[in-house]
Amino acid sequence: MNRGSRGVCTGDKSAAEGFDDRFLVLAVQRRDESAFEALYRRHASAVFAVTVRELGDADLAGELTQLAFIRLWERAATIRVESRVRAWLIMVAHNAAIDVARQRRNTTTLEAAPVTISPDRADDGALKAQRSTAVRAALDALPAEQRQAVEMAYFGGLTQTEIAQILREPLGTVKGRIRLAMRKLRSALGPFQEEFA
Amino acid sequence: MTNNVHDDVEAYALGALDPDEATVFEDHLHTCERCRSELASFAVVRHALDTIELPPPMRLPPAVGRFGGERKFAPWWRNLAVAASLAIVAGGAFAGGVIRGHAEDAPEVAVSGMVAGAVEDFRADRGGAHLRVLVGPHREQTAIVLAGLPTPSAGRGYQVWINGQSPGMLRRARNGVETLILSGDRVSQAYRIGVSDEPAGGSPKRTTPSIIAVYPHARLAS
Numbered sequence: 001m002n003r004g005s006r007g008v009c010t011g012d013k014s015a016a017e018g019f020d021d022r023f024l025v026l027a028v029q030r031r032d033e034s035a036f037e038a039l040y041r042r043h044a045s046a047v048f049a050v051t052v053r054e055l056g057d058a059d060l061a062g063e064l065t066q067l068a069f070i071r072l073w074e075r076a077a078t079i080r081v082e083s084r085v086r087a088w089l090i091m092v093a094h095n096a097a098i099d100v101a102r103q104r105r106n107t108t109t110l111e112a113a114p115v116t117i118s119p120d121r122a123d124d125g126a127l128k129a130q131r132s133t134a135v136r137a138a139l140d141a142l143p144a145e146q147r148q149a150v151e152m153a154y155f156g157g158l159t160q161t162e163i164a165q166i167l168r169e170p171l172g173t174v175k176g177r178i179r180l181a182m183r184k185l186r187s188a189l190g191p192f193q194e195e196f197a
Numbered sequence: 198m199t200n201n202v203h204d205d206v207e208a209y210a211l212g213a214l215d216p217d218e219a220t221v222f223e224d225h226l227h228t229c230e231r232c233r234s235e236l237a238s239f240a241v242v243r244h245a246l247d248t249i250e251l252p253p254p255m256r257l258p259p260a261v262g263r264f265g266g267e268r269k270f271a272p273w274w275r276n277l278a279v280a281a282s283l284a285i286v287a288g289g290a291f292a293g294g295v296i297r298g299h300a301e302d303a304p305e306v307a308v309s310g311m312v313a314g315a316v317e318d319f320r321a322d323r324g325g326a327h328l329r330v331l332v333g334p335h336r337e338q339t340a341i342v343l344a345g346l347p348t349p350s351a352g353r354g355y356q357v358w359i360n361g362q363s364p365g366m367l368r369r370a371r372n373g374v375e376t377l378i379l380s381g382d383r384v385s386q387a388y389r390i391g392v393s394d395e396p397a398g399g400s401p402k403r404t405t406p407s408i409i410a411v412y413p414h415a416r417l418a419s
Binding site for chain 2: 096
């Protein structure tokens with residue numbers, strides 16, 4: 001692989017931050033490291049968030065997120081700049097997560113990791129714990145594909161068109177899942193309206 | 198965009214509409230009391246989702262966070278990709294050990310015999326570290342090989358983890374290559390094979406972040 005340069009974005013991290021994704025992807029195609037690092041800072045958290053919700057394992061999710069960015073560096077030339085790079089990264093991590101999860105299910109050496117939601121701090125009191133429990137229960141009660149669509153949209157910042165592309169599902173199917181999921185969440189969380197306001 | 202713009206209220210509330218769809222829907226909101234009311238009713242969902250805290254932000258990659266200071270590494274992601282194109286570890290680093298023929302290099306001899314006829318061969322490269330996992334002919338042995346890492350500090354070693362359980366510690370040869378030979382095919386049922394820095398005698402559970410790992414069955418292409 002070619003060594004990268006420090007400089008299309010002037011080699012200055014703060015300068016790279018000012019460019020939009022399409023410009024940064026073009027710069028990465030020219031092996032600009034500062035552009036790559038700017039994309040990492042901008043999108044790693046979203047890729048990680050979707051992946052950790054999918055796998056329930058922060059270590060695995062972190063590693064797959066990094067691997068997705070490595071693929072970005074390796075395959076930047078194949079990325080269409082008019083596409084959103086965040087969606088591309090999430091798609092790579094998602095595909096890897098599916099395979100890892102499938103393989104993990106096929107083994108008996110590790111228990112499935114729970115979805116991680118940060119515990120409430122003790123001094124936040126019972127109300128926050130009650131809210132956290134309610135949100136968790138509402139999400140868990142959704143069919144898996146509906147929950148996935150909501151989480152990809154919310155945590156990954158993806159549009160339903162992008163979600164459909166990543167999941168290789170018809171757009172209408174994804175729209176339906178989001179519509180149903182949101183209505184179910186509204187019903188489940190309605191009693192907590194004042195607490196969440 | 199859906200044929201009926203009223204149907205977009207849930208996606209809009211979630212922020213999942215494409216920009217042009219969102220613009221159309223916002224224009225529609227000005228004239229549709231029903232959709233305004235519906236949209237307001239979904240505020241509870243947004244507020245509820247906002248309360249979910251994900252695990253802490255991703256740690257810095259090991260090359261940046263762990264080995265910084267005295268030893269200078271190239272960017273972690275570049276090292277990964279560079280090494281992937283070089284076909285290193287077994288072909289290069291091993292050869293030295295075999296040629297020298299030190300007694301403590303014996304595992305490398307075994308590995309060198311597996312390279313040509315390996316039926317499985319997975320590699321990962323991260324922050325200057327290079328991991329290669331080979332399954333030999335007839336799937337009788339699995340070799341786990343690590344190169345490019347500094348000598349572990351006193352009382353420490355590199356421990357292998359397969360699906361969260363450890364088959365043992367890597368053994369360091371004079372050329373700096375670390376090797377662990379296992380009987381049988383340990384890859385076919387593995388979703389993850391990784392290495393971490395642990396007490397020299399081994400740890401029952403991983404206590405430090407993974408340094409490097411391979412995911413034998415994961416697609417990493419879009």
